[in-house]
Amino acid sequence: MENFCDSILTCKESAEFEADFFKGDVEKELFAMRQASKKIAEIVLGEFGRILEASPKILVLSGSGHNGGDALGAALEILNRLPSSKIDVFFTDKNRLKPNTQKICGELFSFKNSVFEVSEISGEYDLVLEGLAGMSLKPPLRKGLERAIVSANALSAKLKVSVDLPAGMSDEPCGAVFKSDLCVMAGIAKAPLFNPENRGIAGRLRYADLGFLPNLKTKKSIVSERVLKPLLKLRNVCSDKRSYGHLFVFAGSRNYAGAALMNVKAAIRSGVGLVSAFVPENLAPSFAAAEPAAIWIPCPTTEDGSLSLETFSLFRERAGKETAVLAGSGLSGNPETLALVSEVLRHTEAKVVLDADAISKSVIASAKENRTLITPHHGEFLRVARSVDDGGLSDFSKSRKIAILLKSELSRIADGSNFAFNISGSPILSRAGSGDILAGIAGGLLARADLDFTPFESGCAAAFIAGKIAEKACLKYGENAYSSSCAFDFFREIF
Ligand SMILES: NC(=O)C1=CN([C@@H]2O[C@H](COP(=O)(O)OP(=O)(O)OC[C@H]3O[C@@H](n4cnc5c(N)ncnc54)[C@H](O)[C@@H]3O)[C@@H](O)[C@H]2O)[C@@H](O)CC1
């Protein structure tokens, strides 16, 4: 399980770890600095190149430490890829650059026609690369640094990037903090970025793996790209559809028909062998036309068009074949429909994902311990729990013995023993349908007999995959001209 997540360390722990890892070896540190620079440039140009010009005007804000070196190096990498870039560099203290930072600085300034030193922070830029201060910062802020942060916050730029963590952010509050659109954590995920009081300040969080990750069991972690590893394996030759599991879906109602279709399409594209979807009878034919690979089971409905309790007999006829059950998306809060879900939960031995309307006290009371994942947004979680803070999440998962994927701009996954943040994704997901797709992925993965994921693992994987799909989709559609249903074209790019 730890294999799917990377440790989060405080700034103090990170500094101690790096001191022990590098042991003052300047060459080793320089190699890591070049790696960090390269990864930062790759993320900036790969994900955000679409909003920058081909000849971007760049401002580098450099402190005298390694954070400054990473930012200068990232500018150098960008200049190598976009040779018509114009780069201004502001130093807080040019005379005290650490040796590696000095070296990278010399390399950057060898491009005499493209790189210029500036003595004040003003003007308009396409890109700001902030390396004023990193994990070694201790309060109080020196005046020069504070002034630089305030001026940098007043600048207008298409994209402000902080290297590792924004200047001014540390284990303890320091006063002024640089506000960025993107923060690329270098080597180690830093704890202050995940503190509730700092939420949103650093913008989108991304992680540059520099290959020296501490494999420590920390209380909190981030979902790692390694979560995709089991999904990228070749399928076994001696297998058939049943080898990949059978997901039963209970979703959709007259008012929220599309949610069921999105659940099913996402589950199928997550590699599950069979999907049987219990949906209102009048919707089944059009759904079969839209996704013929699923088995659509036309079910009797209540007066308001949601699944009625009589649907249970259709489940009973098929019960035992399911390797997971997904229930709730678009189901409606009709008490009869919720009673149906509770009844299904009492009669299935399979793992379960509960989404949206099925996240109710009555349904959760029927959920089996250690076999259930719930995928609420904050509003849905507050129907069943007292608080959405980290403690509330841990307490709920521990006392109920169920895994929770609490969705937000920084989703959290907990199961009582494990706690992880997911950093993939972006506000392109802030639109109807994102949650239905996420639930479909979680259900599909949990049903896959070949993977044998725990509810926590399927929550981590689903959140990571849905976020990565969003990042890919953004390259084609931007953040506005996108519909959640376009996500299905991008599953292949992830796994
Ligand atoms: N195409 C479709 O068929 C769609 C169907 N959907 C279904 O619509 C039904 C209603 O879902 P909604 O989420 O819109 O329910 P609501 O909008 O009724 O949300 C329930 C409560 O949570 C609060 N809330 C909503 N989002 C929140 C957030 N991100 N953070 C904090 N609080 C939040 C709301 O203020 C409300 O009090 C569900 O069954 C859902 O699956 C939606 O998923 C949208 C797409």
Ligand SMILES: Nc1ncnc2c1ncn2[C@@H]1O[C@H](COP(=O)(O)OP(=O)(O)O)[C@@H](O)[C@H]1O
């Ligand atoms: N700003 C954001 N950044 C990253 N992810 C986001 C953001 N806004 C929403 N999401 C993700 O989008 C999904 C929205 O789910 P939900 O609110 O249930 O949508 P719906 O019910 O309309 O399908 C969640 O996975 C959430 O984490």
